[in-house]
Amino acid sequence: MNFQIKNPENEGGMNERIKRLRKQCFDTPTTLSIERALIETAFYKENYGTMPVAVLRAKNFYEICKKKTIYIGDDELIVAERGPVPKAVPTFPELTCHSVEDLHTLNSRELQRYTISQEDIDTYEKEVIPYWKGKTQRERIFNHVSKEWEEAYHAGVFTEFMEQRAAGHTAMDGKMYHTGLLDVKARIEKKISELDYIYDPEATDKQQELEAMAISCDAAILFAERHAELAEKMAAKETNPQRKAELEKIADVCHWVPAHAPRDLWEAIQMYWFVHLGTVTELNGWDSMNPGHIDQHLYPFYKKGIEDGTLTRDKAKELISCLWIKFNNQPAPPKVGVTALESGTYNDFTNINIGGIDKNGNSATNDISYMILEIQEELHELQPGLSIHIAENTPDDFLMAGLKVIRQGHGYPSVFNPDTYVKEMTRAGKTLEDAREGGCSGCIEVGAFGKEAYLLTGYLNTPKILEITLNNGYDPIAKKQLGLKTGDPRTFTSFEQLYDAWHKQMIYFVNLKLSVNNYIERMFSLYAPATFLSLYIDDCIEKGKDYYSGGARYNTTYIQCTGLGTITDCFTTIKKHVFEDHRYTMDQILAACDKNFEGEEQMRQYIRNHTPFFGNDDEYADTIAVKVYNDLVDAIEGRPNTRGGQTHLNMLSTTCHNYFGSVCGATPNGRFAHFAISDGTSPAHGSDSHGPTAVIKSLGKLDQTKSGGTLLNVRFTPALFKRDEDIKKCASLVRTYFKFGGHHIQFNIVDTETLRDAQKHPDQYKDLLVRVAGYSDYFNDMTEQLQNEIIARTENSAV
């Protein structure tokens, strides 16, 4: 087997241009830009109420594209930024408006700082904040919700994604590479001309939406034209002939795309970048934006360029590297109501898919797939995220090449299984072709790229629901009756009785969450349609409906369930030690949890060491995990949303298992109060003791096709990846897990010593990227709590 990087002429790695661009990106501090908010506020002041909301949003977008400061940096080949300069992040006051206090905190906190000048804060206070008071999406949501919802939300039973950001998780298919926006606009105009105002009662709504879409086309074209003009001006002044030629080419490219379909690789990449920026400028969707299977999309341009002699592999790699720098120039927009201690991340979760299969089910790995692995390894930036997609027919070479990048320990790429996620999608009603063109965006969530609006709405804290159940509906942490009165568990005579009580509570909280999900979806449809994004999601134009109003071909709402490992372990503890072996009474267990096991270390240790836990290929525990999972699926799946689609579940936690743990008291499985709960579908920390093969077998017992994605973290020390021989064995582990129907697996390749040292000497580990959940982050940027958790994750050391 050939493990060498293909095309050895590239072994030199980054060229000088990319080195400079990367350095500039790393050296530039993250700042907050108020420009977008100012343009938007002025526009709203003048126009709100004078036109339909869809048109208002489109014109607002147009206004930003027309007025925002544009930027072309030295050395750049791919151009345009979301903010006025690289790493300047705009705000979105129409969704959620930062207070003066928020801005000060963001400017001064230690981690994930967003600097902003006092002058800008003053302007924000005067110009922006007063206008939006009472009009933001966030206020619309919190003014509406019931007392029960609010109490459960504040207690950490669930979170709400869309209170601060628009729903996103959106990835593109290949259509932008075949169609320019002028063609799209012509299609929209034709659609408008065909509207039937007599027999179609929605014709007026459709007309408004379609007109708004047409304005959005103009806005993006104008934005590109402005860059073309700037490039021309810069070229005229440029004395270096090479740079002059580059600027002239940039001008040509920006005159051409996105108005027309790209003709070469450069234009294709710039096309994507304009579409990306358009999406993250009109709204601040979660997971920013994602090109999807970019290796498949770019390959025809690459092949043509190589064949006709207009392109070399080095040049192609340089252009794609420029795009990679652009991703890293866009830190995630910060939250409001932040505290100095709360950790966020600059990562905006663009998760690029490479390898995998094409729409006919054939292996889609090509030379660009390998090239992107090289780029990811050389640049090792925070963004974009990268995943390799390993179907049964994916070549071993590609898996090995991907694992070799993983070995570097930067946390990328994660590994996905198309054979499973295609089944997930067809099971949820997508056509086979659409499913095959889909993939995973954000962390692990599955979607039909370019054809689906899949909204992630928030995490559900399943161990917290058990804690509430064990206290007869009362939350001992929030000190409030949050749930139903399902009975004092001390009176229960069987495990089934306890399980049923939890099940009732779980359904109660799912319903509570869904009622607000539906409301929020409507608020986005009514107040924040995404008229630009709708251009790129089938069948918004055909239906004349917005992305947020059911325009997409598929419309899914996800609830992300967390803590499967922890809750399973709690259940096995009680089942075995209380109801079967009678070693402890329910009262003893509850009392021990109440006092956080103080004075009960003997009991806690016994439980930790003598209970069948999830992740050990042990039927006793795995059967319960499967039951919990299936019951969650049944509770969530198939509920109607407001967009003609359905609700599904996925099993993802990002970093939320830390937050959820922090609001949860001690649990029967011997977990101390406020310690993290288990992440994704991984075993709880320290619960798996039979090695990674036992873990994948336990996980393999879940019918993962019923989910919209699961997440498995495996932490390997570098020792396990030392030789190609070891990597081969790791490759078999991946293959076998995927044969069991696994959706996703990711590896953290670091040793505990390194991490401890990194905690002590952060300066020496500035570039230490570790995998957190569905993404990687800089170890230095994490709170101590999260760092400790990363260290505590079971170390699968097979020395």
Next chain:
Amino acid sequence: MIIFDIKRYAINDGPGIRTTIFFKGCPLRCVWCHNPESWSTEPQILFNKNKCIHCPKCVGKNADECPTTAREICGREWTLPNLIKEIEKERDIMEDSGGGVTLCGGEPLMHFEDALALLKELGKHGLHRCVDTTLYAKPEVIKEIAANCEIFLVDLKLMDDEKHKQYTGVSNKIILENIRMLAEMGADFFIRIPLIEGVNTDETNIHDSIEFLKTLPWERKTVNLLPYHDVGKDKHIRMGSQYNPKGYEMKAPSDETLDRCKQALTQAGFTAIIGG
């Protein structure tokens, strides 16, 4: 049969991903042994004082009741069907990775009948079999085992018989003869040399080892160099016995030493791999 550990995802005990079965009992007493709990054929209670939380009333000999597993029973009776059932759990990963099952110890051949029964059963189940052995056994035993396993992993510790006796408690004569016999039978085996600075990394021993290996009609010609580490020390503490009672000087081999040994083997036409 008395088994003291079953290790899944064993990636250093033969090809692919394997499950390793540890038999209890060994005729050798290698000073550097990293699992001396395998020496005695009898079940033992190990005590790891770092884990002990000093319960008011200790479970004592009833080690299974110890909350923290500070006290742990080493060596349990397994029936063949139960053992096969446990091994079968890993069938998919074994097949996908080209792995299988490795019998290890202790010395599996010390439990000839149990080991043979297990190997035969594994054969019926179509699983790949390795036997990790000292070859300190009767030739008839080895022949029968060879007929029921695919690969042997054989230690070559020291060429000097006096030193071999001194450090392992037995003569290497039988061992070297058995290695030769395996080679002449055409059996497949890897040679594994534990490298302990101060014991066997000197030029003479490496030279003699290579000269010995050169005389074998041996197709595989692959040697694993296993760098010594002192995990045995902690195990002795848990057993309540003394590690290296005679105070021999033993050190992990330096990178230079590893390199030198590897080079010497490579030059002699062998494939040398550092690690299992």
